[in-house]
Amino acid sequence: MNHSNLNNPILLIEDNPVDIDLTLRAFKLRKLTNPIIVARDGEEALSLMNTCLEQNNLPIVVLLDLKLPKIHGLEVLKEFKSHLDFKKIPVVILTTSADNLDIQSAYEIGANSYIVKPVNFEKFIEVVEKIELYWTVINNPAL
């Protein structure tokens, strides 16, 4: 376990304000220590990442919705995975789509995990908890 894991932020890329709110609440309910930064579209995500890079405080994990305005989630993922510094950061696709094509393309581009957002809120909280546990505690990130 790497202690610094708990201080790095988690980047949430999501346009739906309800989903953002629910995700933040879910994290809050689970008493997550990592700060969460939110990007509402792909462009914002990329600029946020650049800021993080300058401050040497890259997120420990990126939660990425696929259906985003301006740049589609898969495009964002592609940009991340072709970026010298960003490509090591695990990207978890967190979306409503259970479409096989989406899942396949996401993994082909280099997604580290693909999670379908459950409609049921309890289950959603469970998912959030598991994401946190795995990606911030159990997983050893690339340094």
Added chain:
Amino acid sequence: MTKIKTSISTKNLLSFPFNLFKKKGLSVYQFSLILIVSASILSILIVSTAWVMSESNGVQKEISLLKEKNLENKEEKLKEEVLRLISYIEYTKHDTIRYSQEQLKDRVLRYFESIRFGNDGYVFVNTYSGNALLFNGKKLEEPIRMSDLKQPSGLNLFETEMNLVKLPGGGSFQYEFMKMDDPKPYPKISYIMGFDQWEWILGAGDYLDNLDSEIALMEKDLKSNLYRGLLIGIGIFIPLLILLLLFSTYVAKLIQNQFNNFVNIIKNSPLENKDQLPFNQIYIRDLKTIGIDILQAETLVKQFGNIIDQLNTKIYIFSKVNLKFIHANKGAIQKGGYAISELQDKTFLDILPTINRNQFLRQAEPLLQNQSDKILFESIFQRKDKTTVPVEVQLTLSFFDKKEVYVALIYDITERKQANKLIKNQKEQYDSLVQNIPVGVYKFRMKTSEEMSFEYISPRMCEMAGITEKDAYLDYMNVFKTVHPDEFENFINLILATFHNPKLFEWEGRVVIKDKIKWFSVRSNPSIVENGDILWDGVVTDITEHKKAEQLLQESEQRFVTFMNNTSALAWIKDENLNYVFLNKAYENMQNIKLENIKGKDDFIIFGQEIAERLQQNDRFVLETNQLLETDETVVDYKGTIFHALVNKFPIQTESGKKFVGGMAIDMTEHKKAEQLLQESEIHFRQLFENNPQPMWIYDLETLQFKDVNETALKKYGYAKDEFLTMTLKDIRPQEDIASLLKNIESVTDEFQESGVWRHQLKDGKLILVEIFSHNLLFEGKPARLVLVNDVTERKQTEEEILTINKELKTLNEIIMASVSSINLKEMLDTVLDEALQICGLEGGTICLIEPDNTFKLISQRESSEETIIDLTENKIKVGDCLCGSCVQDNCPLILNTKEEVLKYATREVLRGEDIRFHAAFPLISKGIGLGVLCVFTRTDIKPIPRSLKILETLSSQVALFIENILLVQDLENKVKERTLELEKSEKALLNMVDDLNIKQNQLATSNKKLAEINKEMETFSYSVSHDLKAPLRGIDGYSNLLQELYASELNEEAKIFVNNIRSGTQQMNQIIEDLLAYSRLDHSLIKKSFLNINLFINNSINLYKKELDDFKFEVQINIPTILIVADLDGLSIAFRNIFENAIKFTKLVENPKIIIDFEEDKNFWHILVTDNGIGFDMKYYDKVFQIFKRLHRVEEYPGTGIGLAMVEKAMQRMDGRVWATSELGKGATFYLEIPKILNYES
């Protein structure tokens, strides 16, 4: 005896001795002497009786000992037998390359079946699991449960055997068991040992009934020995008795003398009271006792004599002096054939002719020297009939009638000799067997002190190990040292390990013997002996050859497999039962199977009945005829693609006689397809050729001769077919074209060629213009060319016409242009005339206008003769007076095609005088008013084409129009437009023809596009549904939840219920969206058929519901066979799961819920039946069951979205299957899934 008889014959038995002592007394000395004598007689009697008794006891004991010993021998032999069985399995079991485990076992069992030993002894084999494999000396084709076998003894054989198997080195047990040919129980002993690796109980059993009879024989023998002993006893006793009698007579005499002396002494003495002497009484009584004893002795002797006489054993008594016979018993007389009287003259040597007197005496020496009381020797006995028999002679010395005699007991030892010989033979056989089997045997002792040594090491083993027996016994390391240095440590460790854990020792490895590396297999069983030492009974086998063979086999197998796996051809081997033994990578890939899974299985598993039967028919042909078979086979690969193969099948026979059939197949699918296509195209070509509306033929490229021709060509060219086929290409060309034809042929290529327009000559000499399309082909093996002819004569004409028209139109245009720009009438008409002449291609012409006075005025002329010009300008010819004028009146052109016509119709002399060969006059008329005339003519033979004349006609009217009115110009322009339109139309028509060809393609493309659009729409829809519909749902649920969690205290009960209802509503909505998505996905997801094990499929599917089934205590009965079916896995999965979920849903609340899953198969379909005992439904609502969104129950009763069964129906329809149900309200329902066996769907 005679002596006694004589001595006691007088008066009575008692009187004689009494007389001796009549009234006489005896001295004390005499009395005591008599006492001693009587005591010794008594003691002799007692001793002899005791001896007989003890001897008889000894015999009994000996017999029981013998029995025990025999049983031990038997047991030992059986153990050896079992050890041999195990070593045989040890040899055989390594041969796993040529044989499968099952085949190896089969081989072993077959060999064991043939083993017989001892007295009806045979081998039996059972498994640890209680199956009999080899029973009552026969191999069972189907294993039988041992518990099903009836045991005459009532003993639980299997349990007993299993107990013995657990013992190290096995063990034996006795019981009663039927014989192979006799169901009666016989006593039997079997030795049992386990073979753990195969979990086999190996047993060797033998019957004991013969043993019993052997023992009975021995018992008889021993008894006769006893009699012999008795006889010896008698032999000793009789002389003793005689001695005693002699002694007692002597004593009696002494007594008598003494008595007489006493009497005399008493008579002569002056003794007064003689009568007072008391001796008389006492003595008489004691003497009486002696008499009685003697009498008893006599009786005893008599009895013995009787017994001896009655004995079967030959007993001869003959003189010691001259060896003459004195007596012979009944047995001797019967078996020797001599009567007693005959014997009296003979000596003992007469019946033993092989020995002479000296030899006999030498034999009898120890007897005579008193060194031994009996001697035994073997000799040949000759009967009276001179037949001989080997005998054993037992000789003793005895007394008979006071004479010293030999008593000879003669035993027939023929049988014993034979038995001995037999035993010897068997021993030899056994020894040679042991010598010849390459197995060394040893006993190795491990003492508790950890000292080790060989207790026994067979010579064979020493020979194998290349050391002397002495060295082996001296130090066991001499034996161990032979183990290969690389394996030595391992070997020693293995041995050391057995110190603490004595169990079956097995080692297989290399040894170095005389610098040669060999492979030995060592197997040893431990047994712990009394003092705690471990005694290892071991077998050493030289398996070098086997290993070498194994290695070679492995290498060759490796090579074989590598070769097979690198060839793209399919290769396989099947055994006699047509089960797969081998198949190569290519085959594996084709069927998506693995060798290890298909081994032992047949084509039915891979291909199904229809194909498998076809393949096996060929296989059987190969197996039965032992011939190679080359054939075509058609199979289907795992994806369902048809696969045509050229197959070679060939028989394979191993040395052991096993038969296999091998096969190699080359994929001929493409070839076959091509062949088929070729055939089809040939037919098509034929049809195309024969029925083609265009003339077609084939000519030989070398000779240019026609090879074939179609009907149209014959009709067109006017030849009969036979006639045409004798002609060459040159014959249908005009002579002048032949040179260029030949040049053209030189340049033909393989390619399809359009060789432009040619002139062909028909049979009637007419020339036609043709376009030639041609292509090279092989006809009857020779290069030839296929030609299609298109008669373009008319088209060419039309084309020319069109060209002309175009030209004319251009002219008209120019005229119009000229007329617009010109105000000079003469100039304009000059141009018109020039153009007109150009149009018709003639050299001369005139244009005259009609003056108001109705006379012609020449305005423009070309090539007119001077005379004509003068005539026209000066003579003021009236319109009606000349040839041309009539055409103006008739408003119709006048065309004179020949000079004759010109001469005939020309009214004016001038014209007639000229050599005009063609003349045409066109009226210039506008709005019915004749304005003038346009004439063209020629003095040559050129004839203008009719078309151009028409043009001129038009031109004339146009000119007239122009002349008439300026509006004429516009009118002309309109006409031009019309014309252009016409032309465009015809061009369009041509284009349309091309378009027609593309229409279908376009339609296809359109529908494909539409389909793609629909799919795209569908995908977009699904995507939107999942995103756009579910995202708000998540919000509703999320916030409702937060309300419940965070504001529970602020909500009253009613509000809580509302929130709850909101949440269950969202869940319901979510489920509907999910189901709808799944339902729509069924529509546009590809279906693919695959093989699936229906049993596994059902079990796996049901496992998903295990918890729910357990919770509601469901009884689930699955009657599904393990077979492969072909179906759309995804679809079937959706269908079955929905049906099963339904069954659970509508059954879980009834008592004892039960679901039965059955499987049925007929010629065309597989059926899966799911039956429950749930609430069922009324069949009158059957129509609604499978309709989307139709529900028979309220949501709160049975939750659901109403999509499930609709989805089932759709999933089944996709694979051309069906679903239906039967039900009765309250009694349950059965749902049927029907899967077609032939799936036609591709996508």
